[in-house]
Amino acid sequence: MTIAAKVLIGIVAALHLYFMYFEMFAWTTLGRKIFRGFPKELFEPTKPLAANQGLYNGFLAAGLIWTFFIKDPIWRDNISLFFLGCVAVAGIYGALTAHKKIFFFQALPAIIAMALILLT
Secondary structure (H helix, E strand, O other): OOHHHHHHHHHHHHHHHHHHHHHHOOOOOHHHHHOOOOOHHHOOOOHHHHHHHHHHHHHHHHHHHHHHHOOOHHHHHHHHHHHHHHHHHHHHHHHHHOOOHHHHHHHHHHHHHHHHHHOO
C-alpha cells in the first residue's frame, strides 16, 4: 500500500470520527451549523437518530484505523477495501438521497483510496 493510500485512509477515518462526534454529541449545536437546510425544530427530536448514525460512522472509522495495525499486506488491503467500499456506498447513497455534496466529502476520497490500493 502506498503512502498516498495510507494518508487518504487516515483522512477518511478522521472525517468519520468527526461525523461521529457531531452526530452523537453535538447534533443540536454543531449539527445546526452543518445542516443549515434542516428545520431547526427537528434537531432535538432527531437527536437519537443522529446518534445512531454517528455510531455507524464511528464503526467505519474504527475499521479504517484498524488497517494501520494489520501486518499482512494482503489482509490489510482487503480490510481497507471493505471499509472504504462501505464508506463509498454510504457516500453515494447520501449524495443521491440527501445532498450531492456528500459525494465529494465522503464517497470520492474513499473511491480514490480504493483506486490507489488496487493500482499498487
